[in-house]
Amino acid sequence: MTQTVKLILEDGTSIEGESFGAFTSAAGEVVFSTAMTGYPENLTDPSFAGQILVLTTPMVGNYGVPGEDLYESISKIFESDKIHIAGLVVTYYSEEHSHWNAAKSLGDWLKEYNIPGICGVDTRMLTKKLREKGAMLGKIVAEDDVPLHDPNLDNLVAQVSPAGIRHYGSGQHKIVLVDCGTKTNIIRCFLERDVELIRVPWDYDFTTLDYDGLFLSNGPGDPKMCEATIQHLQKALQQDKPIFGICLGSQLMGLAAGGDTFKLKYGHRSHNQPVKLTGTQHCYITSQNHGFAVDTATLPAEWDMLFENLNDGTCEGIKHKTKPFFSTQFHPEAAGGPQDTEFLFDDFLKSVVEYKNR
């Protein structure tokens, strides 16, 4: 039995489609991703909290959803332990899935977390609209209407960050991971590299801990909501211990350094974003998921842009001129997407070793 639902945008656009996943209403910020694969990773990426995700790839669900499998108490496959998106919008939902490790269908998985999906929507037309007007608030409406809601006004990081400290691995280098909504592949990338990881909540005062290097995770929403993290980070920037940040982590580093961030018109969400390493002609194809960016013009004199987005010239990472502090706005840990920049984890650990051998 098919059930009709509507996708309604703040500009009055109303699109009728068919329900899949949970038959329920939900509001959020409507954003699009042009990635062609990776919905199990995207849906569990905590950075998508509060967002209704539009996928431009026309057929979704055809490879189902893998079963849960744990490694060091974290998921081997998913990017966190639940679905974080507020809703999903696709053109064609594949009822029949087939893949060697599929354990369930995408629709059943969405139902488990009470997340609505709408299919039968021309997501390329919708994406053109979002590109012209910018990301918009919107809602998927089933039986009961819900008010529009801007998730960027909430402290989403506080909602997705863990309550306590967790330890992983027993490697030589002690890294503190400030968890603002970390993707588990960041943890996996560290555990493959001789690291003991101390994962702390977003507002934990990590400056009281003994560590060799500091890592700032990705996370949802407006970076300016993370005041506590920014304050602790300002103290860490006074020292010389290596710091590496990814995505929200990059924005927090920019803010703590004294720079500013701004909201992009519609953000970067895909697996093929070209970035250029400053001072070189090297271009890397990167996995991205962000709606905000550091305003390069506001960076203090001791900081440089490290990577630049070749589509729109925006900042894709920053670097301190003399201290071992750097960040990327893109995702070197990928999951999903290309792994071409995973070497940045090695670069970070190299600076940790150099710091320890000083």
Ligand SMILES: NC(=O)CC[C@H](N)C(=O)O
């Ligand atoms: N993936 C992320 O960490 C995203 C950072 C921030 N929430 C943004 O949208 O820009």
